Amino acid sequence: QKEVEQNSGPLSVPEGAIASLNCTYSDRVSQSFFWYRQYSGKSPELIMSIYSNGDKEDGRFTAQLNKASQYVSLLIRDSQPSDSATYLCAVVGAGGTSYGKLTFGQGTILTVHP
């Protein structure tokens, strides 16, 4: 089982719709979770961090965390063509050999079409 798994997509949504990106992780004791966005030809940049169960909202972005289910998601409301990018889920390991390592999922390619 991969440490961090994402649906690779691609995910295509119309402009104005809600894009839903999902991620599961294997380290049951992980406490820190992140979403990075990577535009084509560019480096990843942090867009959201979440540490507690529940929802965290930042503008059009909402991160959701369920530690019991080992599940993290990112919702993008009112999707815009400028949101078209690869979204990377990242988890900081908290146990064993994964301690302190920031592990990324494969990424989900999102395309928002006008």
Place this chain on the structure above:
Amino acid sequence: KAGVTQTPRYLIKTRGQQVTLSCSPISGHRSVSWYQQTPGQGLQFLFEYFSETQRNKGNFPGRFSGRQFSNSRSEMNVSTLELGDSALYLCASSQGLAGVGYTGELFFGEGSRLTVL
């Protein structure tokens, strides 16, 4: 303030050669991590350095090595290059380590794109 700087940006090598990549972190950041990014494997963790010490290492062969200097600048080296080493190598800096003021926010450089022929 200046971001993470990586050099060189592009390089072409042949099998069997070795390569050294350089990374200058954001001023004040003491942690430097290296990642390999390929279309098939995504972002794979190579290693992390903090205060000149390797603190974490990924599952890469010993041909991949790195070091960090007292000014926090870091280098990574790949010896005996193989075709499969062709990738984008990303360096990222952060303020601390897990448990030592670490927020998980990494600031990435533009990367060094290595092509092995």
